[in-house]
Amino acid sequence: MPAQIVVVKRPRGGLFALVRSVPAWLRAAFLSDALAPSPRSAASRTRPRGVDATPAPESEASAPAAEPPDRDATLRAGLLERGGTLDRSREGMDRIEVAADEATPLLRWLREDASLGFDRLLDLTVIDRLDRGRSLEVVYFLAASASGERLRVHALLASDASEIATATLLWPAAGWLEREAHDLFGVRFRGHPGLQRILLPADFEGAPLRKDFVHQKPDSAGAPAPPEGGTV
């Protein structure tokens, strides 16, 4: 059973203004039924899957956002040009790997190419594999609102520099996400408009989510003992 989309009722100028001029007791007695939200009577229509803006009914015809059949080929060819490699992780989501210096043109292409249109940045984070002889990876989680497709881009940072260009010009949502990655992983995002700590205090030292930052559990030997008999 496909879920239906219903548009919630809003107070309309004429009726709403009229209702406001009716005394409260009269309104309660006669009008509450007329004003009770009735989702059944609201215009309801089904939509294809994916993000779709509803307002204009005339957009209904163009809504299905047909995915070009050669999308996979477009993606592979485009990636080859831009130094990216494509594979699928276990859940079937596309996963692109690219070197950090080549990440920005690739991300821009994913965002701006009409047949791909990854216009949403769902999340951005970092994976630290330095202890495995690999590097830091900045991971971009992207979604295309027309087709509902999702993919991840893993940008591999050079081992001697934890630095990459900002994605804030492509997706405003990157603003805080990059601040967080900077805060917790010590990655510098070149060109970010205000790269300050966001979760930790400004005088905190270190990048706590890196694997070489040792996490001291409260019960571990190195932790200070609670004061005896006192309240903690």
Place this chain on the structure above:
Amino acid sequence: MSAAPESSASRTLSERLGFPEAVVELGHTHPSVRRAMAGAGGTLSFLVTLDDDRIEALEVEIGLGHRGFEKEVESRPWHEALPYVARLGYASGPIAQVGYCLALERLAGQGVPERATWLRTLVCELARITDHLARIAALSTAIGASAAERVAQHGEVVAMQLLVAAVGGSPLGSWAQPGGVACDLPADFGEVWVRSRSELEAALERIAVLLLDHPTAAERLVDVAPLGADACLAFGVTGPCLRAAGVAFDLRRDAPYLAYGELDFDVPVGERGDDYDRLAVVVEEVRQSLRMGEQCLHRLAALERSPGCLGSMAPGRLVVPAGEVTASIETSTGELGFFLASDGSDLPRRIRCRAPSFFHAQALPAALVHAHLDDLLPTAALFHLVSGECDR
């Protein structure tokens, strides 16, 4: 402050009067902030630059509740993350746990029995009802609608009692487990449901009368702090706030997980993305959740309570191979995502939580610039900033 004003009309009031602009800190200990922010009272600060009573600039400060969630869970075996995950939300703890379990099960290739899946769906909807009513109560507090506040709080208590009955105790316990759930519904749950459902429906009717259809209340909400579809998508806003802007995106419909693909429900959307639309969407979603709960119970009545119907209860023996997975679910706030990366060792390589509140906190200034200071807290309540997930 705008540069080189042409005429006196284009200058701000403070400039015309020759005052410096007023900067007000609505700090985390401010009583109004504490009262209005059900999910984040005590951990969120606002730095507001004012022109008269209009907001010229707004800074949202988060992090006061940061407790190193991701570092904690990356330092222990996979299943030990569950109590931490539950604390990402207030009543929505079980929803977050279900999301984490879905990701972990995908990574470990573990199946879940049908009955456990339906129980999870039911509990997610009960938690959503509780959270939504808490949000309506917070909004009512913020606009001073005390009758609506009491009705919503009563509804929240009723829904919370249902949730507690369903998960067999505190919603912060580890009810959802990798591979299943910890306990089944109590024998008398059906009766409690029937009673609570009519109480909740009555509460929704009264909320409609007291807030949505009430001219004075609606005046505080209509065209206040609108955030359109484009801005919502650009800032990663999801959930009821995105739907209020007219974007019909709900993971329960668009990427069905659990049993949502088999449920019959409507996705309410708004038109302008203002406070009124946000509230109307939330109220309608509670109604839809009640519909879904009813269907879950029907289905559960038909499913046998056989041994093992709740799923594996030995999470310690979970074998997690190397790999990367994501799982996204629709919480009461928006899209909650988990990204798990394993290198095959005992400890996780990376557990990343995509917290919807974090994005909402970032988008809040875009909605509130040029709004009245009075509109800050109602809007923040409707954006549903939950410090547990926002600060991690």
